[in-house]
Amino acid sequence: MAKSSIAAHFKRELEVYFKNLDFKLGYLKGSKIIEKFPNEHHLYRNWNDNVQAFLSGNYVIKSFRENGGDPNLNVSYNPSTKELTIERIKNGKLTGNLNITLKTSYDFYKENYTVHCDDWDPDLPDAPVDCREIWTRYEDVKGDTEVTADVEFDQFEEAPKLQVNPKTNCEINLDSDINATDFFEVISSAGKVEAEFINKPNFNSNGLGKHTATIHAWDEYGEEDKTDKEHNLILDIVVNAVDKSTWKNNDLRGWKFTSANQWKIVRDPDNSLTDDHVIYSNDSIKALKNYSLEKGATYKFTAFIKPDVLSTRDKMALSLIPEDNSPSKKREIFSSNSYDLPSVDKGFKEVSKEFTVGDGEENLTFEFFANFRDKGGYIDSFKLERIK
Structure with missing residues (x-):
C-alpha cells in the first residue's frame, strides 16, 4: 500500500x-x-x-x-x-x-x-x-x-563533436620522428585527441617529394567507441618530405665537411635564420652528401649563407658527382659570387637551384662549395626537395 x-x-x-x-x-x-x-x-x-x-x-x-x-x-x-x-x-x-x-x-x-x-x-x-x-x-x-x-536526469553537458582542420603544405624532414597529431589543428573535441597513421608513407632517405597519408583521429569518446563517427575521423593529407639540415644538436644529417682552415658548429641566434645554430668557417669550405634520386625528376637545393664580407671575387657553387666519382662526369649546376646572390633576412644570401636528374645521376654525391675569399662566413642551413 x-x-x-x-x-x-x-x-x-x-x-x-x-x-x-x-x-x-x-x-x-x-x-x-x-x-x-x-x-x-x-x-x-x-x-x-x-x-x-x-x-x-x-x-x-x-x-x-x-x-x-x-x-x-x-x-x-x-x-x-x-x-x-x-x-x-x-x-x-x-x-x-x-x-x-x-x-x-x-x-x-x-x-x-x-x-x-x-x-x-x-x-x-x-x-x-x-x-x-x-x-x-x-x-x-x-x-x-x-x-x-x-x-x-537531464542536467548534463553535451559533448562537442570532434572537429579538426587538416594542415596544408605540410613539410616533414626525412628520417625524422613524426606524430600523426602534427598534421591537423583541433577545433573542438570531447577531451584529449589522439591520432595514428593508417597508411604511413615512406619518409626515409629515398622518399623525397609529396606523399598522401591517411590518419585516424579520435577523442576520448572515440576511444570508448570506435564506431562513433562524431568522435572518430579519417583524414587524407598531403605531406612533402624534404631533407633539411640546420645543425641543431650538432646533427650534420650525413653531410661531410672539409675546410681549407677550420670550421665549427656554433650557437649564434644573431647569425642564424632557422634554428639558433650555424656552421662557421674562417676559409673556403666544401660539403658532400650521398643521395639516391629518381631519374628524370626535378629537385631544388637551397642554402643560406652569410659571408663576413660580400665580394664579387668569391664563389658559391653546387655540383652533382656521379656514383663512379668520375671527374669528367661531374656536373656543376650553379655558380655565383656572394654579392650577386638574392638577399634575405639578417644579411644572409640565398643559394638556390633547380635541377633534373640525368642519366647515371640516380645515385650521386651532392657537393656544396663556398670560397669565402675575404675572411670567412656562416652557413645557416641546407635543404633538398623534390619539385616534380
Missing part, C-alpha cells in the same frame, strides 16, 4: 532536486556532482488509489541503489552524510534514464476526506448553503519496504 505513494513522491522529489542543481554534470568520464539530499521525506495528504485514502507522514531512506538504467552513469546515496553522488563512469551519450531502488521505513496515517453541507432551510430559500471539508484520521500505517522508481 505504501510502496506506490513512496515511489511517486520520491520520483517527484528527486527530479525537482535535479532541476535545481547549480551546475551540470560534465561530459567526460570521471565528472561528478556531490550534493546534499535529505534522507527524511514528508508526504501530506497524498492520494493512494490502492486504498482509496489519503496518506500523510514520513519515510526515511535506509539505502539507495541505482540499477544501471544508463550504463554511462552511476548514482549513489549515503544516508549518514545525506550526500547524493552522480558520476559519469563512461564516455558516451547519456540517456539520463535512471532506475532506483530504495529501502525505506515509513510512518503514515490514513485520512478520509468528505464535504459536509448543512441542510437547506425552506424558510430561507436565498441563504447560501454552508459546506465544509472534513478530514478523518482513522488508521496508522508503519513498516519497512523496498520500492523502485524510474527517474529522469
Whole structure:
C-alpha cells in the first residue's frame, strides 16, 4: 500500500532536486556532482488509489541503489552524510534514464476526506448553503519496504563533436620522428585527441617529394567507441618530405665537411635564420652528401649563407658527382659570387637551384662549395626537395 505513494513522491522529489542543481554534470568520464539530499521525506495528504485514502507522514531512506538504467552513469546515496553522488563512469551519450531502488521505513496515517453541507432551510430559500471539508484520521500505517522508481536526469553537458582542420603544405624532414597529431589543428573535441597513421608513407632517405597519408583521429569518446563517427575521423593529407639540415644538436644529417682552415658548429641566434645554430668557417669550405634520386625528376637545393664580407671575387657553387666519382662526369649546376646572390633576412644570401636528374645521376654525391675569399662566413642551413 505504501510502496506506490513512496515511489511517486520520491520520483517527484528527486527530479525537482535535479532541476535545481547549480551546475551540470560534465561530459567526460570521471565528472561528478556531490550534493546534499535529505534522507527524511514528508508526504501530506497524498492520494493512494490502492486504498482509496489519503496518506500523510514520513519515510526515511535506509539505502539507495541505482540499477544501471544508463550504463554511462552511476548514482549513489549515503544516508549518514545525506550526500547524493552522480558520476559519469563512461564516455558516451547519456540517456539520463535512471532506475532506483530504495529501502525505506515509513510512518503514515490514513485520512478520509468528505464535504459536509448543512441542510437547506425552506424558510430561507436565498441563504447560501454552508459546506465544509472534513478530514478523518482513522488508521496508522508503519513498516519497512523496498520500492523502485524510474527517474529522469537531464542536467548534463553535451559533448562537442570532434572537429579538426587538416594542415596544408605540410613539410616533414626525412628520417625524422613524426606524430600523426602534427598534421591537423583541433577545433573542438570531447577531451584529449589522439591520432595514428593508417597508411604511413615512406619518409626515409629515398622518399623525397609529396606523399598522401591517411590518419585516424579520435577523442576520448572515440576511444570508448570506435564506431562513433562524431568522435572518430579519417583524414587524407598531403605531406612533402624534404631533407633539411640546420645543425641543431650538432646533427650534420650525413653531410661531410672539409675546410681549407677550420670550421665549427656554433650557437649564434644573431647569425642564424632557422634554428639558433650555424656552421662557421674562417676559409673556403666544401660539403658532400650521398643521395639516391629518381631519374628524370626535378629537385631544388637551397642554402643560406652569410659571408663576413660580400665580394664579387668569391664563389658559391653546387655540383652533382656521379656514383663512379668520375671527374669528367661531374656536373656543376650553379655558380655565383656572394654579392650577386638574392638577399634575405639578417644579411644572409640565398643559394638556390633547380635541377633534373640525368642519366647515371640516380645515385650521386651532392657537393656544396663556398670560397669565402675575404675572411670567412656562416652557413645557416641546407635543404633538398623534390619539385616534380
